[in-house]
Amino acid sequence: MKVQILDKNDVSVRLLIEGSNAAFMNALRRIIISEVPTMAVDDVVIIENSSALQDEFLAHRIGLMPLKTDLDTYNLPENCACKSEFGCNLCRASLILDVEAENHTITTYSGDFKSENPSITPVSEKIPLAKLAPSQKIRLEAYARLGKGKEHARWQPVSMCAYKYMPIITVNTKLCDLCGDCIKMCPRNILVKKGEKLEVRNTTDCTICQDCVDACQKTPKAIEVKWDENTFIFRLESTGALTPKRIVSEALNILDEKLTDLQSQLKGK
Amino acid sequence: MEGLSIKVKIMKQKKNELKIEIEGESHTLCNVVQKTLLEDNRVDFAGYHIPHPLTASPQLYVRTKGKSKPDTVLKAAVKQIKKDTASFRKELAIASKKIS
Ligand code: SF4
Ligand code: SF4
Ligand SMILES: [Zn+2]
Numbered sequence: 432m433k434v435q436i437l438d439k440n441d442v443s444v445r446l447l448i449e450g451s452n453a454a455f456m457n458a459l460r461r462i463i464i465s466e467v468p469t470m471a472v473d474d475v476v477i478i479e480n481s482s483a484l485q486d487e488f489l490a491h492r493i494g495l496m497p498l499k500t501d502l503d504t505y506n507l508p509e510n511c512a513c514k515s516e517f518g519c520n521l522c523r524a525s526l527i528l529d530v531e532a533e534n535h536t537i538t539t540y541s542g543d544f545k546s547e548n549p550s551i552t553p554v555s556e557k558i559p560l561a562k563l564a565p566s567q568k569i570r571l572e573a574y575a576r577l578g579k580g581k582e583h584a585r586w587q588p589v590s591m592c593a594y595k596y597m598p599i600i601t602v603n604t605k606l607c608d609l610c611g612d613c614i615k616m617c618p619r620n621i622l623v624k625k626g627e628k629l630e631v632r633n634t635t636d637c638t639i640c641q642d643c644v645d646a647c648q649k650t651p652k653a654i655e656v657k658w659d660e661n662t663f664i665f666r667l668e669s670t671g672a673l674t675p676k677r678i679v680s681e682a683l684n685i686l687d688e689k690l691t692d693l694q695s696q697l698k699g700k
Numbered sequence: 701m702e703g704l705s706i707k708v709k710i711m712k713q714k715k716n717e718l719k720i721e722i723e724g725e726s727h728t729l730c731n732v733v734q735k736t737l738l739e740d741n742r743v744d745f746a747g748y749h750i751p752h753p754l755t756a757s758p759q760l761y762v763r764t765k766g767k768s769k770p771d772t773v774l775k776a777a778v779k780q781i782k783k784d785t786a787s788f789r790k791e792l793a794i795a796s797k798k799i800s
Contacts, residue, residue, distance in 0.1 A: 436790035436799045446795075448788075454735035456782055461728040524787060676796060683785050683792075689706060689729050690782050693722070696708040697775055 437635060443668040444675035447597070447635070449661065456594045456663050461683040465581035467671040468507055469588045470500040470524065470551055474574040481567045489561060493528075493573050494585045496541050497554040497670040500577070502681065504550075507577045515660035518576060524551040525595050527572045532563035545571070551575060553673030588678050592667040596658035598637035603627045606653035613654055615635060620655075629654075713796035716744070716763055718770035723757040726750070730758045736777040 433449040448456070475490040482489065504521070506512075509643055511522035526544045530537070542556025561569065580587035600621065614622045614629075619636045622629060622643060639658055647654050667677050701766040705724050712719035715730065730748040737746035750756055762770045 432791060434788060434789045435796050436795045439799065446792075451784070451788075452735055454732040458728050458732040464726075544712070676792070679792060680789065683789050686729075687782060687785050687787075689725070690778050690785070692706045692732075693708060694730070694775065694778050694782075696706075697771060697778070 432591075437664070441676060442671055442675065443666070444679070445635075446663075448484045448633040448663045448665055451661060451663060453594075453660070453663075456665060456697050458686055459665070459679070459682050460592050460594060463589055463667060463678055463684050464587060465590045465663050466579050467588045467673070467678055467681045467686050468500075468502065468577040468579050469585075469586050469670070470575050470577055470583040472496065472498070472526070472573040472575045473578065473583075473585075474576075475623045476572045476574075478570040480569050480571065480573070482561045482569055483567075484561050489569070489571075490601050492560050494583075495507040496558055496560075498575055499550065499554055500553055500588075500672040501548075501550050502577075502673070502677070505577050507579075518574070522576055524548045524575045526575060527571075528560075528573065529570050530563065531568040532565050534565055536565065537563050541571060588669060588673050590668050590670050594665040596639065596660060596664045597662035598634055598662060599657045599659055600631045600634060600637060600643075601657075602618065602631065603653045603655070604628065606649050606651065608649070608653075610648070612646040612648060615697075616646040618642065621660070712760060712761075713770075716759070716768075716769075716770060718762045718774060719759060721757050721759050725758055728756075730760055732762060732781055733774075733777055736780050737762055737773060740773050740777065742766075742773050 432451055435447040437445040437447050470494050475493055477486045480486055506522045508518055508522045513519035513550055526546045528544050530539045530543050539560050540556060541553035541558035546552050579588035619635060621637050639656055641656055643654055644652055644656055669678055707723040709721040711721050734746050734748050737743050742764055744765045748758050748760040750758045762774055764770045764773055
């Protein structure tokens with residue numbers, strides 16, 4: 432197996448993986464979406480809420496707010512030594528929201544939360560939670576804990592995670608008369624005319640839609656789009672809770688744990 | 701980080717056949733194990749199915765050729781996938797060093 436980083440930034444990464452198979456890629460994708468833990472609010476104690484939003488609605492918005500996650504300090508509640516249904520400071524973090532609109536209408540944002548642990552804060556300070564008219568108030572305490580995406584989408588570490596086969600685009604220069612039909616058709620602008628040649632660029636952006644092949648009027652077709660079943664472009668976009676690299680390495684650890692579990696139980700039988 | 705998250709139960713074990721139930725798992729693990737088993741030429745047939753999407757655990761079945769034992773090939777498949785995760789991890793570490 433060979434892994435290359437095609438591009439990356441703080442929240443997303445694109446990997447080129449050679450010598451693997453779809454089943455392995457899919458195992459990783461499924462684990463990333465549903466089993467890599469992140470922090471999210473799942474319990475809200477509302478002390479006062481005179482805003483226009485009902486308590487449930489407000490709690491739901493708070494639950495969906497991505498939080499920066501510290502996987503090294505916190506435990507999943509089911510694995511925490513405290514075994515308490517209320518949690519301890521190793522499996523729960525509390526955040527406080529205390530806002531009041533005085534003379535003007537205000538919007539309260541995720542950034543208004545005060546966290547007991549400065550490393551567990553909302554990923555963005557600009558997520559609007561509610562609008563408050565003059566003299567309306569919200570006072571609440573929110574409890575965040577680690578959880579998994581399979582329980583509820585608020586614990587999903589990614590907003591997107593997908594893979595595709597590596598496209599292989601070949602142009603038969605003997606048949607191609609540079610009519611340009613395929614160039615116009617391609618939604619990703621992969622094909623360009625360069626001098627007396629049809630050039631293929633940014634192949635990794637191709638979606639293998641075959642529109643260029645359909646557009647070509649020649650028989651047989653002068654262009655062909657195939658894919659390599661053992662090479663993948665794996666892309667993910669983090670919510671900001673964890674770094675993309677951490678998400679991938681956690682997923683690998685989880686897959687490894689599953690395999691170790693299976694291995695140990697097969698041995699005994 | 702976790703305790704045992706899956707529980708394996710033998711449903712059928714014969715000279716050339718093995719059927720296990722993997723409680724707590726889904727397509728995630730079964731599909732990749734099946735795929736790896738099918739690449740082994742000692743394997744005659746490998747498959748899995750989930751009797752009910754909400755309430756049942758997946759059942760993995762493997763049938764081998766000749767003298768090969770089904771539990772041996774299954775263990776080999778698990779080992780192979782572990783090798784893949786290890787090499788993925790290694791490659792990723794090298795690749796991120798290169799880029800940063
Ligand atoms: S398959 Fe689709 S995306 Fe790829 S080059 Fe052809 S038209 Fe463009
Ligand atoms: S449509 Fe066919 S003939 Fe025309 S430029 Fe594209 S590949 Fe060449
Ligand atoms: Zn605890």
